[in-house]
Amino acid sequence: MQLLDGKLVSQKTKDELKKQTEALILDGKRPPHLAAVLVGNNGASETYVANKVKSCKEVGFESTLLRLDEQTTETDLIALVKKLNEDKNIDGILVQLPLPKQIDEFNIINTISPEKDVDGFHPVNTGKMLLADDRAFLPATPFGIMLLLEHYNITTRGKRVVVVGRSNIVGRPISILMSQQRNFGDATVTLCHSKTTNLQEITCQADILISAIGNPDIIGADMVKDGAVVIDVGIVRVKDDSAKLGYKIKGDVKFDEVALKSSYITPVPGGVGPMTIAALMMNTMKAYKQTFAK
């Protein structure tokens, strides 16, 4: 078994971006600039946004963190996003999800300018992704998974891929990317969800199994084919009084037993999570190049 080390590949990606940023600055240009909007005090969201801002620093990007109150109205958030759309010094905008219940996520995603939509959630980018248009911003987690497959040169062409989970941000887009005619695509993909019957029968046929459920330890060795590549997207905080923070991060996969059967496997944490951030940084550089520096 070989570990798909997201930490290592993410660092390598960020080192490369840092070099590109340094070259821009030497050339007298400003660095790329990401604006992150955080509404409320969701603990996991705080951590994700802090990591994104920290990564901006590491690669030499500017970043602006805008924190809004839990009670913020949809109208106020839309007004802020429109202001960021107009700001020529900002290349990428991310609004951390989930949002408080008084705010409709779709309305916010639709307000972000598609040229600055570095999370790749806007319908224009979803459409471009579907059409395999290279100018699309791919959603960060599926993009990160593609980068990981590429780094380890994992053959996907003609392979049977099973994705469990059909969300708009992970499961559905990765199923689309891997079924497309592209590098690290060309796979035969099955997309499963909570209404799938005989899930185990299907996952056991997977050469590459991608789990994006969010239910700790749901994928055991009995659901995995010998020699499969296993990618665990799940991240759940599970209460653990013995842990320093009072919780442990768990994935969907029972790592210890599945690792014995798989050819490659991602750890949680340290697998897909860091790759998501690296992909976001790549998208921010792309936004900069496609608009500001074109």
Ligand code: NDP
């Ligand atoms: P969603 O809750 O939006 O989607 C979960 C999917 O899993 C749904 O399609 C659901 O089916 C399916 N599902 C739920 N239970 C089962 C089951 N028992 N059997 C089969 N399918 C099931 O989650 P997200 O896609 O947003 O996130 C998934 C996980 O990935 C979470 O743990 C999240 O924290 C993590 N995540 C990690 C990221 C990273 O960077 N590593 C980034 C984004 C997410 P149905 O559609 O029928 O309800």
